Amino acid sequence: MKANNKKVRIPKQKRSINKKNRIMNAAIQLFAQKGIHDTNSKEIAALAGVSIGSFYSYFSDKKVLLIDVLERYLDNHYSEIWKQDSDVRFEEFSKEIIRYFTTNLFRACGISSDFHRETKALRYSDPEVKKLFDEEKTKALKQINAFLEFFKNKIKVADIEAAAIVIHSAAENLAHTTKFIGIKINEARLINEFTNMIYRYLATSE
Amino acid sequence: MKANNKKVRIPKQKRSINKKNRIMNAAIQLFAQKGIHDTNSKEIAALAGVSIGSFYSYFSDKKVLLIDVLERYLDNHYSEIWKQDSDVRFEEFSKEIIRYFTTNLFRACGISSDFHRETKALRYSDPEVKKLFDEEKTKALKQINAFLEFFKNKIKVADIEAAAIVIHSAAENLAHTTKFIGIKINEARLINEFTNMIYRYLATSE
């Protein structure tokens, strides 16, 4: 009948890290398949091959698990979007640079898209989930800002800060819509038109 | 939220329509305030001043209520976005037309934004909710398509279908981000840059 501040196991042994990972992977899988609200801790533990007691010794809370899992996912996601192949040159402002990152974004959103879709849902209703997404967004905005600043003299945008937000928002939603909700037309056509839009928006002349 | 095949009252009397409306309004209010998952049927009935038994004679299911309420909301929302003041001329393709509808969209998303945010969350995880949003999206895409077709010769877009999707997606997310999540900069700056982006994208020359 009283409150209690329980301790959570911090895994140091290999076996334990595996266990924690197994739980996280099971969670991702079930969250993606059945939705976050329809997945209960017992199921996750069962799929991970772990007792419910173990579950709660690694994650003080179902919510904590979600946050952990999401954090890990978003880190990966971010790297996937912004990774630069060594053979891509960024000196010149060109349609190809825009196409390159847009394609990257689409690909990244295609990885674990079910899980991403389910957690995105919570972005709008859960403050902690929102915070994680906001952090990723902030990082992405910085990247876009840096990009625009880098080509400052070769593009015609006056309000770079606002432009970054507009571009980010457009890109993000297009990729999410495509990957999470689905579109009737060919993905390549969308990437093409999006690339056109951004290029014309920024380029001093076509 | 189990399925069931029960008979649901179809209100014909004024009093009944009021009751049904009261329930729907109470639901919107609570969904917005506390979130959909944290609002239970008893609370809705209580706020509506209706017995829980009545509640279930109007809505066979909590889910049905949500769908009804969302349907009504989305209809209104759609009209708000696309309503045309009599003093606005649409003959010429101009920055002002784009700005006009963008502004409309932002305003519309500011109405019941809490409720919209909460239901948008479900778009990504609930098939029925998704369906309603998809229907509204289809209508919106038709409008944009028609708009682009109308100015076909005055703009330079080749793939109109793809362009409509890109534009819709960009506009929708910018408005939602602004109204549901919040942005650090002035809204006007965003509308301005968005208008620039779309205008430059479409205009044959600036």
Next chain:
Amino acid sequence: MKANNKKVRIPKQKRSINKKNRIMNAAIQLFAQKGIHDTNSKEIAALAGVSIGSFYSYFSDKKVLLIDVLERYLDNHYSEIWKQDSDVRFEEFSKEIIRYFTTNLFRACGISSDFHRETKALRYSDPEVKKLFDEEKTKALKQINAFLEFFKNKIKVADIEAAAIVIHSAAENLAHTTKFIGIKINEARLINEFTNMIYRYLATSE
């Protein structure tokens, strides 16, 4: 994942009052038999012939039930101790008056003694239970104080307030020890000696 302030049914119908009573009686019985800590809500509900859902619509909490049950018990208990038969005269200070109330006390402590014993246990560790017992104690002390004041001139106690506490404490524990824990010797002998002790303590001469 959120807090919630649920409503508790206030029974107005006869049937409901019976139900609430049935739950309370079942609780008393089980608390007495198995101890409070070893009785769970499901068992109480089952013995009362009530669903667990009903249980929680009458009592927001297991703890609330305990408090309710204890409150009702202590009220009864108090009346039992201090009830005055019409044929007993209280004008004269006498051994018989002391014996009369002592006997009453012993009898009262014999009613639901198992339940009393179990709750008494919590008096020492639970603030809310303590509060109820303290309230009853306060009432009892007032009675004893009034008694001593009434016979002020016929007894030789100087510090009446302290005397009341001492007498109350002695009487209470003797009855509890006898009824809850058990004694090796005859109860009558204890009542007799206790009566002697109090009488000699108070009487101006023997």
Next chain:
Amino acid sequence: MKANNKKVRIPKQKRSINKKNRIMNAAIQLFAQKGIHDTNSKEIAALAGVSIGSFYSYFSDKKVLLIDVLERYLDNHYSEIWKQDSDVRFEEFSKEIIRYFTTNLFRACGISSDFHRETKALRYSDPEVKKLFDEEKTKALKQINAFLEFFKNKIKVADIEAAAIVIHSAAENLAHTTKFIGIKINEARLINEFTNMIYRYLATSE
């Protein structure tokens, strides 16, 4: 708190005795602070700086620990109450002798009063705890009996056995009430009145 027939380490090494002591001390501390029911084995082991495995090799059971701890405490407690300073003379029956032991009792109950209070609670609901308290009580009763026998001819009590119980019960509860529950008035006044009560009860004349 299930029964089990496992082997329990009997510590012979100094280090082990220290370990066992550390566990017992940690238990006393936590039982006093948080209550017995709200203290779990992990916490005790942690505070003692001992692994949970060690804990269970010294105490087959959480319950066994409680009993051990309580036994040690009650032994000390008993000695504290009945210890006789060398400069106190017991030849004559006097108010001072009564005051002396009463004061001793109050002092003894002030030591580890939180722990005593918590365990006293269990006296009323746990048979094994009851047994320990009963043993201490038996010893105390013997002392009082011996005391009364010693002054047999100088006091006027007929039923010494009953008198011992009555006196013991009164003294015990007054001290417990004062130390565990608290009283509004000055402790000295209580000791004074209690001393008066016992003295007048026993003394042949005042």
Next chain:
DNA sequence: TATGAATGAGCTTTCATTCAT
């Protein structure tokens, strides 16, 4: 001997939905 990860029965509580009145 010592460790602490692992177990899982068991507890409290919620809430969508039903149905007798």
Next chain:
DNA sequence: GATGAATGAAAGCTCATTCAT
């Protein structure tokens, strides 16, 4: 039609105890 008392499956979480290392 209207009511709201009643239901009970199901969820989250705890903790005494075990046992492989």
